[in-house]
Amino acid sequence: MENVQEIVFDKLSEKDIKPSFHRIKVLEYLMVNKNHPTVEQIYSSLKKLFPTLSKATIYNSLNLFVEKGLVQPITIEETELRYDSTVESHGHFKCDCCGLIYDFDIDVDSVAFSGLDNFIINNKEVYFRGTCRKCASVNQ
Amino acid sequence: MENVQEIVFDKLSEKDIKPSFHRIKVLEYLMVNKNHPTVEQIYSSLKKLFPTLSKATIYNSLNLFVEKGLVQPITIEETELRYDSTVESHGHFKCDCCGLIYDFDIDVDSVAFSGLDNFIINNKEVYFRGTCRKCASVNQ
DNA sequence: TATAAATTTATAATGATTATAAATAAAAAT
């Protein structure tokens, strides 16, 4: 098993982000917790480790990460943004029952579409919604 | 050309929504203005017609429409929800330059994906982002 | 070590949405 701290450090340096203590911890949290955490979740978890932490620092760090393309914000019918440290193309499934958001594999580039001639497409996202396996098996 | 009022009236009745004056006007606005308006846009436009209008009425109506499946809320990296009276499957393209959201045709059901075995999928949405034709031609 | 720059903190401000209760309008009952 590789050292997460080290990977985080390299990722930040790669994108010319000064690897401050807090930034390392925020990105580390995102890479360890792949469950699309909210700002609140990140904040309350890290605050246990260093109680002087300010929520503004979480926002500062995340906004910087998004700006540099290290992290992508995802929104599915929520006002509360969630963040994903995986920027490679994949789909997001939101369970209406438990609220969890799952990643799934999808080849977005293979989808046929029309009506966007001369448009410049920088980003493609796919959102599915419904009931996840776990909830479906429990509430039947 | 058919009477929009009549279509709106029928759509509401179909979904067992009592067709009050305000509800008719809100849905009519959505059907005439297919540019994914925000609550603020709907509100300020209708307020010109009847100045006693309250913004809570817009929220009440829209939430009811969404609940009944008459309208779908769409969110692309925004905290401000936008609404679309077209519930048939199609993609949304958001222009990072002018902020407009365009519909485009896409056959979501033809996309191959994996990792959602035993999941119940109720809804599929595709979001593209980039620069629209108009902005691309102006800023070159 | 002193100075400058960057980062973090604390707090206030903003803005979208929801909650609540009063006011009004519509429907039903007598």
Next chain:
DNA sequence: ATTTTTATTTATAATCATTATAAATTTATA
């Protein structure tokens, strides 16, 4: 037709995520 009940709309306060701002702290540089 009038009262009673129910539904809808209004006005306003509350909530909550996010951003802005400035002071405090830390880090880097001279």
